[in-house]
Amino acid sequence: MVTFEKLTSLDTEEASLLEKRIFGKDAWTKEDFEETLCCDYAYYIVAREDGMIVGLAGIRNMCGDADITNVMVREDHRRQGIAEKMLRKLMEGSKEIGARNFTLEVRKSNEPAIRLYEKLGFVSEGIRPGFYDHPKEDAVIYWLRQEMD
Numbered sequence: 001m002v003t004f005e006k007l008t009s010l011d012t013e014e015a016s017l018l019e020k021r022i023f024g025k026d027a028w029t030k031e032d033f034e035e036t037l038c039c040d041y042a043y044y045i046v047a048r049e050d051g052m053i054v055g056l057a058g059i060r061n062m063c064g065d066a067d068i069t070n071v072m073v074r075e076d077h078r079r080q081g082i083a084e085k086m087l088r089k090l091m092e093g094s095k096e097i098g099a100r101n102f103t104l105e106v107r108k109s110n111e112p113a114i115r116l117y118e119k120l121g122f123v124s125e126g127i128r129p130g131f132y133d134h135p136k137e138d139a140v141i142y143w144l145r146q147e148m149d
């Protein structure tokens, strides 16, 4: 069974290894994840199965507008609804640090992620030309704006 928990200091090494495996050169390091633990504007969760991290997602909140900075699921655990559940839990849980509206960038060619975000109700609001390196590619900017409670 997959469970979802907040990222802790015990997870940062394993999280960085999963990042490296999925994002290569652009991966966050252990130190990047450790930094999020000290910030009251950051909210990161991991998906875990049998003790192993199989997914991770996180946000940085600024005045209610939250930037989703990381979304990933282990290759051998994809297409099981983990990312969808993880993002729903992330958005619900991050209300505790004041997040209301959510934004993210995604590679123009990343169809699985684009389909995921659109399924969750994110709407494309523009392009950042040449935003990504390794390889160079445009980013599509998505927003999910929610009513204030």
Ligand SMILES: CC(C)(COP(=O)(O)OP(=O)(O)OC[C@H]1O[C@@H](n2cnc3c(N)ncnc32)[C@H](O)[C@@H]1OP(=O)(O)O)[C@@H](O)C(=O)NCCC(=O)NCCS
Pocket: 022, 071, 072, 073, 074, 077, 078, 079, 080, 081, 082, 083, 084, 085, 105, 106, 107, 110, 111, 112, 113, 115, 116, 117, 119
């Ligand atoms: C994008 C990613 C996080 C999706 O994770 P996942 O756990 O496989 O996604 P889910 O199983 O929760 O899928 C939810 C929805 O996303 C869409 N989706 C996910 N993978 C898809 C694929 N390969 N093709 C088409 N749609 C896909 C579908 O709409 C799906 O809903 P459905 O099952 O009802 O069709 C995963 O592919 C990943 O880690 N990719 C590499 C890292 C990455 O690109 N992160 C995003 C950076 S912006």
